[in-house]
Amino acid sequence: MLKLHNTLTNQLEEFKPINPAHITMYVCGPTVYDRPHIGNGRPAIVFDVLYRLLKHLYPKVTYARNITDIDDKIYKKSVDLGVSIEDVTSKATEHYHRNLEQLGIMHVDVEPKATENIAGMIEMISALLDAGKAYISNNHVYFDSSSYEHYGILSNKKTEDQQAGARVAVSDDKESQNDFVLWKPISDDFNIGWDSPWGVGRPGWHIECSVMSKRFLGDQIDIHGGGSDLIFPHHENENAQSCAISGKKSFANYWVHNGHINMSGEKMSKSIGNTIYLDDLMDKYSGPDVKFAVLSTHYASPINWSDALLQNAHNVLAKWWGRVSRYDLCVDSGYVDQEVVEALANDINSPGAFTVMHKLFNDVSDASSASRFYNTCINLFGLEIDKCVKQSTIDVDEAWVDDMISRRNKAKLDKDYATADAIRKQLSDSGIVLEDGIEGTTWSVK
Secondary structure (H helix, E strand, O other): OOOOEEOOOOEEOOOOOOOOOOEOOOOOOOOEOOOOOOHHHHHHHHHHHHHHHHHHHHOOOEEEEEEEOOOHHHHHHHHHOOOOOOHHHHHHHHHHHHHHHOOOOOOOEEEOOOOHHHHHHHHHHHHHHOOOEEEEEEEEEOOOOOHHHOOOOOOOOOOOHHOOOOOOOOOOOOOOOOOOOEEEOOOOOOOOOOOOOOOOEEEEEHHHHHHHHHHHHHOOEEEEEHHHHHHHHHHHHHHHHHHHOOOOOOOEEEEEOOOOOEEOOOEHHHHEEHOOOOHHHHHHHHHHHHHHHHHHOOOOOOOOEHHHHHHHHHHHHHHHHHHHHHOOOOOOOOOOOHHHHHOOOEEHHHHHHHHHHHHHOOOOOOOHHHHHHHHHHHHHHHHHHHHHHHHOOOOOOOHHHHHHHHHHHHHOOOOHHEEEEEEHHHHOOOOOEEEEOOEEEEEEEE
């Protein structure tokens, strides 16, 4: 039984799909103007694991993750670099895809771009105006937040308690400072826009996801995911405008949000310059190392990011691969260990699932158990542990390592512990880590 913490109710709930034969999930993707950072990577990793779990539990899953390619930051980047907008967005999108592939992230079923859905946005805005849920002011179209009686239900922010200017733009054009823009005219800074009944302009951020989700997944979906920083105003406003059209209380039955990432005790943010890019991480560590490091903390909690966290992840995966690689592995794209599934099904509890994985690892003693362990790594987590040795830069003579281990084992049998310790140190100085277990000694590269 799958349970998820639902931001909408702030409760851990049993997952009850709209249609058990077809699960729908939408996750907010990146704004494509720069290299992806670890903050972009965390939701991709978390919801990749949920996607894999859902595909194991249900016959069909449609996962949509959008690309936001309409944004002032994109336009500014194109001006600063003297290149086209398409050049900025296409290169950033390719970079994002390349990093996700390095992380072992599955392809989503649908990846809509905002620029390809302008007609749908104009259609939804027109419907909101016709229904009296929106209004025109000074060439802008605004959503009337007071027209949706449940506004604030997701973020638990009462309308009267919200502070003007706190993540919501202040404007004299609004009837209420809680109202938000659906369509705005082109600006003097960036002469970018599309034709609409309200003049040449471009959509507001929130309407984009509502339209793309509705187009590809329907009026109401099972799961909407993203980072916790999106709860307000983005997801709150998505929910309000979507429900104003559908008449439902919430357009997603389960809202699931991952926590942020802390750097030296501070939330990672480009504004304070403590952002870590995925490229820089994977210059030193492998994609599986980074993925394991992210999943070693429960998705809903903040991550205290550090080199020690990454090094520990690398050491674990190198140890895992060092043992299972000694056997002839039988790859099975459908096999997963049920005990690991049960741990993950408790609110995507990846740390708990890794505890079970450590137990399974300790039981690896032949090709069959090694294959079961390896296939669970790949199929449930996308952890390609055979790639975790990327960090190593030394040229390993495996025959020499095996010979040194044999000599050490003989010294231990002869109770010549000084020689045994000297051999371990020699191997360690050469970048080789030994692990003694019930079935013998295995090695991995530092």
